[in-house]
Amino acid sequence: MQSTLHPSAGSCTLVGAGPGDPELLTLKAVRAIAAASVLLVDDLVGQDIVALASPGARIVHVGKRGGRPSTSQAFIEKLMVAQVQRGERVVRLKGGDPFIFGRGGEEVQALRAAGIEPVVINGITAGLAGPASLGVPLTQREHAQGVLLLTGQGQPGSAPTDWTLLGATAHQARLTLVIYMGMRGAQAIQDGLLAGGLPAHTPVAVVQHATLAHQRQALTTLAGLHQSIVREGLASPSVIVIGDVVRGAQALADRAAAPQPLCMAG
Incomplete structure (x- = not known):
């Protein structure tokens, strides 16, 4: 045969x-x-x-x-x-x-x-698609000198991520942080970044199911990250975007929520 x-x-x-x-x-x-x-x-x-x-x-x-x-x-x-x-x-x-x-x-x-x-x-990664869906330019130069793509879930047996060091680095170097697989560790991420000197008022966006019809998101601050995730019932798969570039998403949200001017007939 x-x-x-x-x-x-x-x-x-x-x-x-x-x-x-x-x-x-x-x-x-x-x-x-x-x-x-x-x-x-x-x-x-x-x-x-x-x-x-x-x-x-x-x-x-x-x-x-x-x-x-x-x-x-x-x-x-x-x-x-x-x-x-x-x-x-x-x-x-x-x-x-x-x-x-x-x-x-x-x-x-x-x-x-x-x-x-x-x-x-190659494919478009959620760390780019999620922020883009909210109108967030990750490297808008007046707000950020660069972007770090990070995982909130390290390899088993490896040393834990030093979020305090990352907070200090992001603050000093004006970096946007994009965190994958960070939902379960959001409280530790929040605490570490704050301890490193990243300001509590730093804008944060959490995007779940980016680009899909059932996409959900929350806009908050670093100090309110974990509480917002719990309150909104957000879960994986999500990306967390931290940095002043998120102000663009807030501006769009504010504009959408604002009363629209009436068009007067001529």
Whole structure:
């Protein structure tokens, strides 16, 4: 019997699915999804994006969510390698950008160790899309000299993040902080940044489900961060944006809430 394996024909592409809105996919991502014979799909990738796959493609959901039952990273990497070795055109469909807190680097290493050179297609990360949905320019020069993308959930066994040091650095260097996976540790983040000298009145935005129809957000201050999250019932997946650039979002909110002038007929 002739073998069905075609190792030379296999390939793997890591595709950033962006924050959720299918219209934010790149053209290159859409073409890769449509050409895949196997898609390994993250938990946060919506059905509207998965629907772009070929009708004959095999869809495998490999969900990974903090605090919930998840597919192990080791299993995902073994599955990727095995499917490529079977000759499949594998697309690893990842929320946001594969290389921004997406563990894409680990997957590239695993593929290369197996002799497979992957292609990486970037996606819009929530740390950019969330603030943009509120009209927040992360590096508006009168308010910020730069931006730091941070995780609120460090690798198990690693030293905890020094939020006090980050607070001092952000204050002195005029940096915007964008924190992923920070909801459960919001109180510790708030306390550390305040201890580092970041002013209590520093504007903060929390954006949940950025770019989706059910997006929710809260505008607050550093001193009110944790209380606002609890009061508004916000949860993961969310990004926390801290810095004076958030004043732009507050200005838009104030304008939207202001009474509109009456148009007088001529």
